[in-house]
Amino acid sequence: MKRAILLRRELRKNMTEAELRLWRFLRDRNLCGVKFRRQYAIGRYIVDFACIERLLVIELDGGQHAEQSTLHYDEVRTAYLHRCGWRVIRFWNNQVFCELDAVVEEIYRQLNWSPSP
Numbered sequence: 001m002k003r004a005i006l007l008r009r010e011l012r013k014n015m016t017e018a019e020l021r022l023w024r025f026l027r028d029r030n031l032c033g034v035k036f037r038r039q040y041a042i043g044r045y046i047v048d049f050a051c052i053e054r055l056l057v058i059e060l061d062g063g064q065h066a067e068q069s070t071l072h073y074d075e076v077r078t079a080y081l082h083r084c085g086w087r088v089i090r091f092w093n094n095q096v097f098c099e100l101d102a103v104v105e106e107i108y109r110q111l112n113w114s115p116s117p
Contacts, residue, residue, distance in 0.1 A: 011039040011046060018060050018093035019048060025104050026058075032111045042084060045077050050086075054111055057081055057088045060096060087113075 015023065015038070026036040026049055040050040042057070049058040061074075078088050089110055091103050 015039075016060070016062070016093065018062075018096040021100065022049070022058070022060065022096050022103065025100075026107075031104070031108060034111060042081060042086065045080065047081070047088075051111065055086050056107075056110055057086050058107060059088060059090045060093055061090055062093050 019038070023038060025031055026038075029035055034051050034053055036049050036051050036058075038049055040047050040052075042050065047057045048060050050056070051058075059074075074090075081088050087110065089106065091106075095103050
């Protein structure tokens with residue numbers, strides 16, 4: 001447990017440029033008035049961003065996520081998060097750099113999503 005806390009702290013200190021850019025929009029309840037946490041632990045996984053009140057996870061992926069071994073890991077991880085009741089949306093880092101408005105718009109849409117009765 002202590003190791004996980006230290007790892008999350010280290011990840012928060014060393015956020016990628018894409019994470020920093022998106023965090024500016026998510027922090028301080030800037031989007032839909034909801035709180036996001038960064039480098040948040042869910043089970044044995046640490047997600048990039050999580051909105052607990054809407055059970056929404058946002059993951060930013062760099063080029064390494066296109067490799068076969070990482071694809072499988074991401075699939076297993078996402079399946080686990082879904083089983084725990086979380087919705088997961090993923091963006092490529094380059095989307096944050098080149099299409100930030102569209103990324104923020106999709107997050108906004110997901111935050112306002114509600115399941116059919």
